Amino acid sequence: MTICVVGHSNPDTDSVTAAIGLAALLNAQGQDAKACMQSTADALNPESKMVLDRFGLAVPEEITDAAGKTVALVDFSDKAQAPANISDADVVTIVDHHKIGDVTTNNPILFRNEPVGCTGTVLNKMFKDAGIDIPKDVAGGMLAAILSDTVNFKSPTCTDDDKAAVAELKKIAGVEDTEELFMAMLKAKSSVDGVPAKDLLFRDYKDFDMKGSKVGVGQLELATLDQVAAIREDLLAAMKEIKADGRHSVLLMLTDVVKEGTDLVVVSDDPALIEKAFDGKLAGTSMWIDGMMSRKKQTVPNLQKAFGC
Amino acid sequence: MTICVVGHSNPDTDSVTAAIGLAALLNAQGQDAKACMQSTADALNPESKMVLDRFGLAVPEEITDAAGKTVALVDFSDKAQAPANISDADVVTIVDHHKIGDVTTNNPILFRNEPVGCTGTVLNKMFKDAGIDIPKDVAGGMLAAILSDTVNFKSPTCTDDDKAAVAELKKIAGVEDTEELFMAMLKAKSSVDGVPAKDLLFRDYKDFDMKGSKVGVGQLELATLDQVAAIREDLLAAMKEIKADGRHSVLLMLTDVVKEGTDLVVVSDDPALIEKAFDGKLAGTSMWIDGMMSRKKQTVPNLQKAFGC
DSSP states (O other), X not given: OOEEEEOOSSOOHHHHHHHHHHHHHHHHTTOOEEEEESSOTTTSOHHHHHHHHHHTOOOOXXXXXXXXXXXXXXXXXXXXXXXXXGGGSEEEEEEEOSBOOSOXXXXXXXXXXXXXXXXXXXXXXXXXXXXXXXXXXXXXXXXXXXXXXXXXXXXXXOOHHHHHHHHHHHHHHTOSOHHHHHHHHHHHHHOOTTOOHHHHHTTTEEEEEETTEEEEEEEEXXXXXXXXXXXXXXXXXXXXXXXXXXXXXXXXXXXXXXXXXXXXXXXESOHHXXXXXXXXXXXXXXXXXXXXXXXXXXXXXXXXXXXTO | OOEEEEOOSSOOHXXXXXXXXXXXXXXXXXXXXXXEXXXXXXXXXXXXXXXXXXXXXXXXXXXXXXXXXXXXXXXXXXXXXXXXXXXXXXXXXXXXXXXOXXXXXXXXXXXXXXXXXXXXXXXXXXXXXXXXXXXXXXXXXXXXXXXXXXXXXXXXXXXXXHHHHHHHHHHHHTOSOHHHHXXXXXXXXXXXXXOOHHHHHTTTEEEEEETTEEEEEEEEEESOGGGGGGGHHHHHHHHHHHHTTTOSEXXXXXXXXXXXXEEEEEEEXXXXXXXXXXXXOOBTTEEXXXXXXXXXIXXXXXXXHHHTO
C-alpha cells in the first residue's frame, strides 16, 4: 500500500517540504510513497506556496482521514495534530524534531527525532546515511524549511546541525544567497493584506492539551508589528470566537522577527495564569515578551509548567 | 545533573549493555552519564551476568525510582516498563528498537528507534555517526546483546543491519568465534537448575495493556524443552499465582532455540481467545507453535489483534 507521508495540521513549510523529502527518500529506497498534507492547495500558507513555487515542487495532495491508510509522519508525533482516525492507520515511520508526542505503534518502526531546529535537518542526515543524493528541487524545499523554522538561525531552537545542513543544501539546491531567500519568505509569510483575521490566526496555529485544558497557540511572524496595527480588533474577535469552542485560552504570538520578541495576545479564562507562565503583565489584551521567538521551545514549555503538566 | 541511562524492567542483556553503551557514548561527548539498571546485581539474569563477567564490564547500579532524576531510556519507550515515577523524571534521550510506547516529553529530545533486532545495533550506528570509537569492553557487551536479541540471527526480528553490526563489533571486541559466544550465553541463560519457578517466570517477563486487560508474557529460551520437563507444574503454579494479581492472562513462551518454535503455556480467563490469537489448539495447558521465536514481533502483535487493540 502506498505510504502517505504527512506533516501536522495547519501545515507550515517544514511540514510540507519534509513530506516531499521523506517521500523522495522512501521512493529512492524502493518504497511506494507519496507526499501529502493536511490542507488544500488553496489554503496553504503563503510562505509555503511561495517556496513550492520557487523550487518547482508539486503541491502535495490533501489527506484528511488516515483510517485504513499506511502513513509516515513528519514534523509531529502528537495525535492531536494528525489527520482524523490516526489510531486506525498503520504508522510506519516518524521523523520529527519536537517533543515526543502520544502516537504509539503496535510494531517496531523507524522513529527519528532530534533536538534540532527543523525536520529538514534530520532528513538531510537520513539521505546521507542512506547514501542517496537529494534531488535539487527537494533540497531547495528542505533548505527553505530550515531557514523558516530557525528564523534565519535566530531562533533558540537553531543548532549547529541546522547551520551545517543549510551549508550543504544550498549547494545542492543552487541557492547562492540564503539571506535573499529568507527575506522573500518573510515577505510572503508576513503579508496580511486582505487576509481575513481568522485565516491569519490559523496560519500557524496548534491546539495543545494542558492537563485537561485545551489551549490554542497561533503565531504570526512579522517584519514589524505595524503590519497588524489596523486589524488587532479583528484578530481579537477571531480569537474570542474560537475560544468559545471549548478552549481554556487562545494565545496569538505576534512575533517581530527583526526586534526578536513577541507581542503575546491573550484571551483566557485565567489571564493571571498566563501572566504567571511568562512572568509578564498584560497591558490590555497583550504583553511584549522580549526574546520570545519559538512557540515550541519557549511558549509551550512555559505554559506546561504553569498548568502543572 | 548526572544522566541515569536505564533499560526496561526485568532487564535482559540488551537492556543492560545498551545502558552501558549509551552512557559511554554520552561520556565521550562530554556529558555526565552513568549506566543503571532496574535490578540488583544479584537478581540479574544469568546470561547478562555471564556477559558482564566475560567482557569485564562493571555491573550498572540499581535504579528503582526516577522521580526528579534526569534519565535516558534504552530498549523501551513504555511507561509500564520504566522505573517508578517516570512521569516526574526529565527524559533526555531514548534509544530503542521496539514499538513506539507512551513515554512523552515536554521538550524536543533525541529519540532514535529503528526496526532492527537490537538496541546495540542502533548504538553502533550512533557511535559511528558521532565519530567516537567504541571501547573494547563496551563493544563486547553490545555484540553479545545482538546475538542474544536476534537468537544468533535466527529471530525474525534480525535484519541485515544487525549482521553488519556484529561483523564490526566482533573486531573491536576481539571476539573471533561468535558461535562459541552465543552457545555460552545460551547455556548460561537456559540453565534452570535449582532456580525457583517464579524466578524463571520473571527471568524475561513483561506486562502489557491489552485494551484494558493486563496480560503478562514471559519467555524462557531453552536448548531443549527437556530442561523444564520436571518443573512444568511449578511453573504453572507460579503463573496462576501472578495471574490472580489482576491479570487477564499469563503466557509463558518456552522457546526451543534449536527446533525454532515455542511451547506456549497459557493461564487465562479466556483460553479460546488465546487459541484464536495464535490459530492453535491447547493440549492441556500449552500449545506448540512452530516458528514462534519473538515475543515482540510475533506474540504481542497477535495478542493485540485478538484483543482488538
